[in-house]
Amino acid sequence: MIELKTIRVKTPQREILVDLTSEIARNISESNIQNGVCRLFVPHTTAGITINENADPSVKSDIITYLAKLIPQRAGFKHMEGNSDAHIKSSIVGPSLEVIINKGKLVLGTWQGIMFAEFDGPRNRKLHIQIQGE
Ligand code: ZN
Numbered sequence: 001m002i003e004l005k006t007i008r009v010k011t012p013q014r015e016i017l018v019d020l021t022s023e024i025a026r027n028i029s030e031s032n033i034q035n036g037v038c039r040l041f042v043p044h045t046t047a048g049i050t051i052n053e054n055a056d057p058s059v060k061s062d063i064i065t066y067l068a069k070l071i072p073q074r075a076g077f078k079h080m081e082g083n084s085d086a087h088i089k090s091s092i093v094g095p096s097l098e099v100i101i102n103k104g105k106l107v108l109g110t111w112q113g114i115m116f117a118e119f120d121g122p123r124n125r126k127l128h129i130q131i132q133g134e
Contacts, residue, residue, distance in 0.1 A: 003031050005129045011121035017060040021113040034104045036133015040097045046086035046120035048093030054113025086119035093117045
């Protein structure tokens with residue numbers, strides 16, 4: 001069995017990690033799939049998705065702050081839109097993830113959360129969730 005859902009993500013600032021773990025978990029529990037895999041795909045070129053610590057919020061801000069230090073917004077890029085830093089950060093973080101589903105639940109480590117990575121907000125974004133299993 002396979003199901004595709006699309007959720008909307010409203011990001012509040014230019015660069016931020018938004019924890020979507022509970023919303024993704026809710027979409028899985030609302031599906032008819034108990035065991036299988038959940039594929040997450042971000043259909044944007046200046047955003048991404050990653051898994052990291054959701055217990056201490058300073059981890060999220062450290063990731064954003066350090067990526068901004070590595071890739072400054074203005075560094076003589078050629079791209080006319082002025083958001084090359086966001087395109088580069090998006091490629092580093094990546095557009096997709098795969099998470100195991102067991103007995104209707106996401107299999108994550110104790111401290112892990114699934115974060116939507118915004119690098120050129122605030123915007124209205126989409127996240128595709130493909131749930132495959134039985
Ligand atoms: Zn651009």
